[in-house]
Amino acid sequence: MYNPAMRIIYLKERDILFLFFISIIIIGTTLLFFPIAWQSDKEYTFVDSLFTAVSAVCVTGLSTVDIVGMTLFGKIVLLILIQVGGLGLITFSSMFLALPRKKLTLANTKIIQNYFTNEKIVDPKYIIKIVLRLTLTIELIGAFFLFFSFKKFDIPDPIFSSIFHSVSAFCNAGFSTIPGGLEIFRNQAFGSVTFMLLIVTGGMGFVVLQDIFDFICKRDVVLLLHTKIMLVSTLILIFSGCLLFYIFEFDNITFEGLTWSEKILPALFQSITTRTAGFNTINQGDMTMPSKAISLGLMLIGGGSGSTAGGIKVTTAFLILGVLVQGLNADKGLTVFKRKISSINLTKAGIFFGKAIIIVFMSILGILIAESFYGSKFTFMEITFESFSAIATVGLSLGITSDLSVISKLIIIFTMFAGRIGLFSLIIPVNEIKIDRIINYPEGEVLIG
Amino acid sequence: MYNPAMRIIYLKERDILFLFFISIIIIGTTLLFFPIAWQSDKEYTFVDSLFTAVSAVCVTGLSTVDIVGMTLFGKIVLLILIQVGGLGLITFSSMFLALPRKKLTLANTKIIQNYFTNEKIVDPKYIIKIVLRLTLTIELIGAFFLFFSFKKFDIPDPIFSSIFHSVSAFCNAGFSTIPGGLEIFRNQAFGSVTFMLLIVTGGMGFVVLQDIFDFICKRDVVLLLHTKIMLVSTLILIFSGCLLFYIFEFDNITFEGLTWSEKILPALFQSITTRTAGFNTINQGDMTMPSKAISLGLMLIGGGSGSTAGGIKVTTAFLILGVLVQGLNADKGLTVFKRKISSINLTKAGIFFGKAIIIVFMSILGILIAESFYGSKFTFMEITFESFSAIATVGLSLGITSDLSVISKLIIIFTMFAGRIGLFSLIIPVNEIKIDRIINYPEGEVLIG
Ligand SMILES: [K+]
Ligand SMILES: [K+]
Numbered sequence: 010m011y012n013p014a015m016r017i018i019y020l021k022e023r024d025i026l027f028l029f030f031i032s033i034i035i036i037g038t039t040l041l042f043f044p045i046a047w048q049s050d051k052e053y054t055f056v057d058s059l060f061t062a063v064s065a066v067c068v069t070g071l072s073t074v075d076i077v078g079m080t081l082f083g084k085i086v087l088l089i090l091i092q093v094g095g096l097g098l099i100t101f102s103s104m105f106l107a108l109p110r111k112k113l114t115l116a117n118t119k120i121i122q123n124y125f126t127n128e129k130i131v132d133p134k135y136i137i138k139i140v141l142r143l144t145l146t147i148e149l150i151g152a153f154f155l156f157f158s159f160k161k162f163d164i165p166d167p168i169f170s171s172i173f174h175s176v177s178a179f180c181n182a183g184f185s186t187i188p189g190g191l192e193i194f195r196n197q198a199f200g201s202v203t204f205m206l207l208i209v210t211g212g213m214g215f216v217v218l219q220d221i222f223d224f225i226c227k228r229d230v231v232l233l234l235h236t237k238i239m240l241v242s243t244l245i246l247i248f249s250g251c252l253l254f255y256i257f258e259f260d261n262i263t264f265e266g267l268t269w270s271e272k273i274l275p276a277l278f279q280s281i282t283t284r285t286a287g288f289n290t291i292n293q294g295d296m297t298m299p300s301k302a303i304s305l306g307l308m309l310i311g312g313g314s315g316s317t318a319g320g321i322k323v324t325t326a327f328l329i330l331g332v333l334v335q336g337l338n339a340d341k342g343l344t345v346f347k348r349k350i351s352s353i354n355l356t357k358a359g360i361f362f363g364k365a366i367i368i369v370f371m372s373i374l375g376i377l378i379a380e381s382f383y384g385s386k387f388t389f390m391e392i393t394f395e396s397f398s399a400i401a402t403v404g405l406s407l408g409i410t411s412d413l414s415v416i417s418k419l420i421i422i423f424t425m426f427a428g429r430i431g432l433f434s435l436i437i438p439v440n441e442i443k444i445d446r447i448i449n450y451p452e453g454e455v456l457i458g
Numbered sequence: 459m460y461n462p463a464m465r466i467i468y469l470k471e472r473d474i475l476f477l478f479f480i481s482i483i484i485i486g487t488t489l490l491f492f493p494i495a496w497q498s499d500k501e502y503t504f505v506d507s508l509f510t511a512v513s514a515v516c517v518t519g520l521s522t523v524d525i526v527g528m529t530l531f532g533k534i535v536l537l538i539l540i541q542v543g544g545l546g547l548i549t550f551s552s553m554f555l556a557l558p559r560k561k562l563t564l565a566n567t568k569i570i571q572n573y574f575t576n577e578k579i580v581d582p583k584y585i586i587k588i589v590l591r592l593t594l595t596i597e598l599i600g601a602f603f604l605f606f607s608f609k610k611f612d613i614p615d616p617i618f619s620s621i622f623h624s625v626s627a628f629c630n631a632g633f634s635t636i637p638g639g640l641e642i643f644r645n646q647a648f649g650s651v652t653f654m655l656l657i658v659t660g661g662m663g664f665v666v667l668q669d670i671f672d673f674i675c676k677r678d679v680v681l682l683l684h685t686k687i688m689l690v691s692t693l694i695l696i697f698s699g700c701l702l703f704y705i706f707e708f709d710n711i712t713f714e715g716l717t718w719s720e721k722i723l724p725a726l727f728q729s730i731t732t733r734t735a736g737f738n739t740i741n742q743g744d745m746t747m748p749s750k751a752i753s754l755g756l757m758l759i760g761g762g763s764g765s766t767a768g769g770i771k772v773t774t775a776f777l778i779l780g781v782l783v784q785g786l787n788a789d790k791g792l793t794v795f796k797r798k799i800s801s802i803n804l805t806k807a808g809i810f811f812g813k814a815i816i817i818v819f820m821s822i823l824g825i826l827i828a829e830s831f832y833g834s835k836f837t838f839m840e841i842t843f844e845s846f847s848a849i850a851t852v853g854l855s856l857g858i859t860s861d862l863s864v865i866s867k868l869i870i871i872f873t874m875f876a877g878r879i880g881l882f883s884l885i886i887p888v889n890e891i892k893i894d895r896i897i898n899y900p901e902g903e904v905l906i907g
Contacts, residue, residue, distance in 0.1 A: 257827070257830070297830055297834070298826045298829075298830060298834050298838065299823065299826045299827045299830050301838075302822060302823045302826050302838075303823065305819075306819060306823070329812045329816075330816075332809055332812070333809070333812065333813055333816065355805055355808075356804055356805050356808060358808075359804075359805065359807075359808025359809065359811070359812060360778075360781055360782070360808065362808070362811075362812055362815075363778045363781070363782065363808060363811055364782055366811075366815060367778075367779075367782065370754075370755060373751060374748065374751045374752065374755070377747045377748045377751050378706070378748045380747075381706070381746055381747060381748050385746070385747050388837065388838065388839070389747065389750075389751075389837065389838050389839035389842065390837075390838035390839075393838065
């Protein structure tokens with residue numbers, strides 16, 4: 010039954026989301042605008058502070074100024090913004106996504122489904138508790154391992170740095186306080202792998218992590234359809250990406266001085282970081298054109314729903330590809346792992362994808378127009394790469410961020426926010442769907458967004 | 459009721475479509491590979507012949523060799539390929555699209571709609587007859603008017619040329635036998651407007667033309683929802699495109715030597731030709747970056763369903779934008795002109811869009827990879843522009859077509875075919891939907907593809 014009171018509650022939820030993130034951004038911008046946040050010789054404007062705050066809260070990692078030039082105070086503010094931004098979204102999304110009764114209906118009222126679910130029903134308070142505990146535990150373990158790598162390379166303030174980078178990696182933020190970024194780890198297996206594990210874990214999404222945890226520790230539990238799709242797709246994405254980067258960077262300057270076996274590490278790192286961590290162990294601008302184009306695809310796909318990663322999400326890409334492959338047989342529904350995917354699920358995937366493409370196109374066009382007043386000194390690839398990086402909150406750049414005009418910077422700020430909070434708000438339920446527990450083919454539910 | 463016999467018939471329809479176009483392409487390639495088709499001093503390879511034949515049958519207009527170097531025999535072959543390619547698809551699509559009982563179901567069986575239609579039911583034979591008559595009539599009128607323009611500019615063989623260009627314009631093919639293309643018409647209102655009218659008429663689609671004809675000539679007829687959307691969207695697209703090109707080319711070399719009022723004509727022409735005729739009165743490579751990016755958007759959108767135009771189609775873009783604007787209220791269905799758009803319709807739009815984006819991305823990536831073996835001498839914009847032009851069968855180019863490597867040419871050939879025949883095959887019905895004539899909100903049906 011339609012319940013107007015219910016509607017008001019859910020609309021409030023969406024308002025709370027926006028209010029929450031906008032408040033953090035305002036506080037962050039203010040704190041980062043104080044001279045105390047920057048070393049005295051650093052030049053920065055209000056837009057730079059706003060850009061850095063939005064980039065941190067949206068866990069993007071793009072920056073118009075070198076954050077190495079921040080004071081410890083500035084770095085701590087940044088760390089908190091990343092943690093709150095990352096955890097905030099993970100908490101919101103885990104709550105919305107894990108509660109199977111609340112669904113977004115993008116289709117018309119006549120096609121509301123008879124819905125029979127085998128998903129787990131979870132208590133919101135329990136979710137928040139477990140998200141916090143899980144995040145902090147993983148980040149602490151990560152920091153512990155990073156400490157040894159950082160000590161080895163004599164990175165100043167190794168305790169703070171390892172905490173900062175562990176949080177930045179798990180939250181898929183990609184900010185680094187090391188001068189020159191992570192390029193020192195290009196050939197360092199231990200440090201590289203620690204980063205990769207943190208990134209992949211953070212980008213899987215809480216639902217997947219909890220499901221795997223339950224699967225290992227409890228009896229009579231089967232993996233959710235969502236988890237299966239995530240695991241298979243993520244493996245395929247990581248290894249095909251690695252193979253492609255390996256091939257197209259093999260003879261390139263980025264892999265210079267490495268043997269054929271040593272080249273696997275940076276190829277793997279590039280494959281993982283591109284969806285959507287944003288750290289780099291090789292200079293992105295030096296990559297070959299094919300590698301840059303492959304990066305565009307991986308960036309747009311992003312990580313898991315309800316994770317710290319951005320992009321249209323792995324499952325969304327999976328569904329879209331699935332429909333394209335199964336094609337016209339889709340009147341039988343999309344069948345994956347012996348489960349039927351509902352039409353509403355597919356429509357959600359399509360809308361998510363469409364919205365992302367349109368936003369990124371508007372972003373590219375806007376920057377091209379803005380830069381045309383300043384002599385159009387950037388290439389189409391540079392601007393496209395920057396816009397994809399912003400909408401998917403990746404943070405990789407071909408090196409143009411700080412040279413952009415003020416209007417272009419504002420467009421990137423908007424794109425980051427739209428890509429993170431705007432796209433996410435699509436999955437917040439608006440209405441309760443009537444659930445008739447008619448026994449029928451069970452439907453598997455795949456998370457979108 | 460599901461009827462296996464029905465399924466076989468429809469699958470045959472799809473096979474016929476592919477067989478039909480592949481046969482024409484083989485015949486065309488063979489004819490264009492004969493030396494008799496080319497002036498003796500011309501160099502061309504088998505791939506060039508294949509490319510030209512596919513480009514003609516898919517009414518794209520891209521070419522790896524200069525068409526001006528063809529003999530009259532070659533030009534006549536080209537003309538026939540364009541006419542058969544354009545008319546063939548218009549006939550196939552008008553038949554599939556105009557018969558309201560047959561619908562593609564991309565959603566699962568449970569959400570088959572109670573379908574109440576006010577669309578007109580038309581006889582297939584009648585459709586073929588009226589399509590042929592309409593096409594030939596418009597092309598003859600067009601040729602008649604073009605003749606005067608061609609006579610004025612002393613274009614050789616003015617009778618044949620005006621027929622060729624009238625067909626090429628109505629079929630949205632964009633091939634021109636005039637050395638230097640239509641740039642002589644940049645500032646010529648009469649010739650320009652004749653071309654624009656032919657392009658727009660051809661790009662509207664037979665269903666729209668017939669509907670407008672009925673609306674004017676018969677009583678008690680209301681415009682179809684599809685027609686209303688097409689008319690409104692086309693007007694908005696043409697005039698907003700014109701305005702944008704006017705602004706971004708105003709001070710550019712492309713509009714050199716024109717007064718502010720004279721600049722309106724080429725801006726309008728560029729806006730119309732980009733969706734998906736492919737003629738050019740200004741050099742595309744000389745356009746500003748914003749104009750090139752705007753062209754990408756217009757190319758992808760294309761023209762009307764069941765027309766000679768390509769792209770994802772105006773109504774598809776309309777639905778996608780509509781869902782994005784109405785957003786989360788979409789559980790009430792998308793409401794346009796007091797009609798409700800079904801979820802199946804929206805899903806079709808999303809799939810169409812998704813397929814196009816994925817094909818064009820693969821095309822860009824493939825060409826980047828192929829060209830990386832030849833020194834990557836093209837920019838990302840040039841390759842992106844070429845790929846968008848191919849998938850949407852536009853035919854505009856930043857001037858790289860003939861310099862592409864053989865593999866890249868083959869990729870463009872594939873992209874043209876996929877964009878024209880592949881995408882179109884998505885709308886062919888596979889299954890008959892059970893129609894329950896339960897009285898309910900009437901649903902308007904919008905054509906996709
Ligand atoms: K990031
Ligand atoms: K064309």
